Amino acid sequence: MGVIRLLPKETIDKIAAGEVVVNASSVIKELAENSIDAGAKHIYILTKAGGKKLIRVIDDGCGMLREDLPLAFTRNATSKIYDDISAISSLGFRGEALSSISYVSNVTVVTRSEKEELGTRAEVVSNEIVSTEDIACTVGTTIEVTDLFYNFPARLKHLGTDQSENRAIVDITSRIALSHPEISFTLACDDRNIFSTSGNSNMLSAINSIFGRRFSEGLIPVEFENKPLKVKGFISSPNFIDPKSAERILILNGRYIRSDVITKAVDSVYMDYYSKTGAGYVLFVELPYQMVDINIHPAKTTARFLNESLVIMLIRQGIRDRLKDAFALKERVPSVKDEEEKDPFEKLEEAYVPQAEQTPERPAEHSLGERPLQQSAARPAAAERAVPKVVSAPSMLDPGSFTSGEGASAQQDAPLRAPKPETLSKDIFLKLKNMRHIGNAFGLYALIEDADTLYIIDTHAAHERVLFERYRDSFLSGNVGVQELLVPVTCELSRKQFSAAMDNVSLFESLGFTIEEFSDSGIIIRSVPVFLSGTDCAERVRGIIDELLEYPLSATDIARRNDVIIKRACHNAVRGAQNISSGEVEELLQQLYECEMPFTCPHGRPVIGKISEKYFMKVFERIQ
Ligand code: ADP
Numbered sequence: 001m002g003v004i005r006l007l008p009k010e011t012i013d014k015i016a017a018g019e020v021v022v023n024a025s026s027v028i029k030e031l032a033e034n035s036i037d038a039g040a041k042h043i044y045i046l047t048k049a050g051g052k053k054l055i056r057v058i059d060d061g062c063g064m065l066r067e068d069l070p071l072a073f074t075r076n077a078t079s080k081i082y083d084d085i086s087a088i089s090s091l092g093f094r095g096e097a098l099s100s101i102s103y104v105s106n107v108t109v110v111t112r113s114e115k116e117e118l119g120t121r122a123e124v125v126s127n128e129i130v131s132t133e134d135i136a137c138t139v140g141t142t143i144e145v146t147d148l149f150y151n152f153p154a155r156l157k158h159l160g161t162d163q164s165e166n167r168a169i170v171d172i173t174s175r176i177a178l179s180h181p182e183i184s185f186t187l188a189c190d191d192r193n194i195f196s197t198s199g200n201s202n203m204l205s206a207i208n209s210i211f212g213r214r215f216s217e218g219l220i221p222v223e224f225e226n227k228p229l230k231v232k233g234f235i236s237s238p239n240f241i242d243p244k245s246a247e248r249i250l251i252l253n254g255r256y257i258r259s260d261v262i263t264k265a266v267d268s269v270y271m272d273y274y275s276k277t278g279a280g281y282v283l284f285v286e287l288p289y290q291m292v293d294i295n296i297h298p299a300k301t302t303a304r305f306l307n308e309s310l311v312i313m314l315i316r317q318g319i320r321d322r323l324k325d326a327f328a329l330k331e332r333v334p335s336v337k338d339e340e341e342k343d344p345f346e347k348l349e350e351a352y353v354p355q356a357e358q359t360p361e362r363p364a365e366h367s368l369g370e371r372p373l374q375q376s377a378a379r380p381a382a383a384e385r386a387v388p389k390v391v392s393a394p395s396m397l398d399p400g401s402f403t404s405g406e407g408a409s410a411q412q413d414a415p416l417r418a419p420k421p422e423t424l425s426k427d428i429f430l431k432l433k434n435m436r437h438i439g440n441a442f443g444l445y446a447l448i449e450d451a452d453t454l455y456i457i458d459t460h461a462a463h464e465r466v467l468f469e470r471y472r473d474s475f476l477s478g479n480v481g482v483q484e485l486l487v488p489v490t491c492e493l494s495r496k497q498f499s500a501a502m503d504n505v506s507l508f509e510s511l512g513f514t515i516e517e518f519s520d521s522g523i524i525i526r527s528v529p530v531f532l533s534g535t536d537c538a539e540r541v542r543g544i545i546d547e548l549l550e551y552p553l554s555a556t557d558i559a560r561r562n563d564v565i566i567k568r569a570c571h572n573a574v575r576g577a578q579n580i581s582s583g584e585v586e587e588l589l590q591q592l593y594e595c596e597m598p599f600t601c602p603h604g605r606p607v608i609g610k611i612s613e614k615y616f617m618k619v620f621e622r623i624q
């Protein structure tokens with residue numbers, strides 16, 4: 001007896017009706033899901049002309065019995081039985097994919113169940129099997145869909161170009177493959193291999209196969225359980241936020257879905273701590289079915305969380321905790337090959353080449369270490385210019401980043417391996433206090449030496465972090481120390497700025513600024529927070545006003561708005577960070593230890609880096 005039965009009418013009615021086939025990628029999604037349900041270990045997906053001409057999905061799953069074939073193409077017939085209607089609707093098993101697909105295209109099936117000696121080849125036209133024949137084949141199913149929407153010219157016209165359909169195909173297949181790292185997926189479009197996953201169950205290897213090393217190497221693992229939410233996956237390392245290569249993938253209860261809500265939640269955490277959005281993530285989220293409504297979209301690629309604010313809070317909390325105490329770094333001793341290409345000594349010699357013979361500078365590839373000495377010393381405001389350059393390297397605490405500049409490109413040839421984030425706890429700052437401060441480079445970078453490592457602190461970034469957190473904490477506890485100005489400062493504003501200032505006098509008060517109306521477009525500043533005394537207070541007030549115009553009082557996330565304002569107030573407010581003494585370094589390390597997020601400045605730039613002795617030894621050819 002066959003295993004396919006009709007769903008009870010009652011169930012059919014309860015399940016939201018919807019058109020399954022909207023384009024080629026929706027066909028692929030349904031066929032691939034059937035292959036997964038059939039227990040396939042390998043799934044090959046081939047398309048031609050954006051799937052309009054051909055979609056072929058080959059699997060090595062359980063196959064179908066010949067007698068079941070007609071039912072497989074009957075609407076609402078399924079072999080998948082669920083007692084719980086909510087499980088059916090959230091998983092989307094509705095028994096209508098094959099019938100819908102065969103309604104709008106020509107379908108050929110080749111299938112064999114292990115229970116049968118011979119396979120069956122069948123042609124299907126509008127849900128009807130029009131021919132069947134025996135065929136010798138292995139166990140599994142191949143479904144070939146040709147001439148999509150040939151009988152629906154209006155629909156055909158609404159399909160995108162081949163390229164845009166291809167993009168959607170790659171997108172959907174990637175997501176499916178990611179949600180099943182235990183299955184090997186191959187996607188080929190127009191005879192071009194797009195990706196192949198190994199099916200070895202290794203999530204990172206799947207991410208790498210699909211999205212490439214540039215994205216996968218910048219990820220750090222994350223895992224947390226904030227009841228009732230369970231999350232496992234990867235997020236961008238704070239040092240490797242690259243909105244251009246970032247992917248945002250959510251796999252909710254085993255289903256890949258789109259969720260702007262989650263992207264926003266993730267973005268907001270990185271924004272709070274690193275002032276950057278665009279972090280990537282691949283998150284496997286488990287939530288009780290009752291908390292999700294996946295069926296709001298018939299193609300089931302979006303979901304609505306029934307308690308959205310709770311989900312956002314739990315996700316934010318988990319990611320925040322991951323980023324908070326731990327700073328991810330990848331230890332990468334440069335390979336000999338790297339050094340041959342980027343030997344700092346070679347670059348130093350270059351500096352002595354007579355001016356006329358000098359080759360043009362290659363700014364993108366150069367990093368601090370490679371720049372001719374006199375050039376870096378001569379650069380004005382080295383702090384402001386040099387720091388961001390290093391930040392863009394994948395890991396500040398990565399010896400390679402000092403010679404490889406953008407870092408990522410130098411890693412391109414490195415064999416893939418899981419990023420092994422060394423979890424640095426804040427204790428590092430206490431340990432550093434007991435090491436030797438051997439001086440400051442360029443007046444800015446404190447050099448601290450341990451047995452086999454040279455640590456480097458960007459004292460400017462460090463001071464800014466300390467200042468920011470102290471100011472923020474005292475603001476939150478309502479006691480910002482205030483300093484009266486001996487000579488009040490007047491500040492001319494635009495109309496818009498002026499009214500924003502006047503609307504927020506009490507907020508300024510709690511920030512430590514006493515401001516009063518002075519003229520019809522000017523204010524007078526009578527006192528400033530002690531944290532910021534001695535800095536250009538009119539500049540600070542203007543900065544705050546500009547942030548207020550962006551984030552008005554009505555902003556929903558007050559905590560975030562306050563953070564932004566205080567960050568702005570602290571911007572460039574650090575004084576005396578040049579050439580600090582050993583005693584001051586010690587004090588600074590203690591202050592960093594007391595910070596909540598000591599590894600970056602409020603704007604996301606790294607505070608600490610290191611170079612291993614081994615690296616020096618390689619450079620000086622003491623070791624290979
Ligand atoms: P559903 O997946 O909701 O059951 P479909 O129309 O997608 O509905 O498929 C109908 C039935 O056809 C499935 O329940 C399954 O028994 C069978 N089927 C479809 N594709 C495959 C496949 N690749 N391998 C084995 N059986 C399949």
Ligand code: MG
Nearest residue numbers: 030033034097
């Ligand atoms: Mg199906």
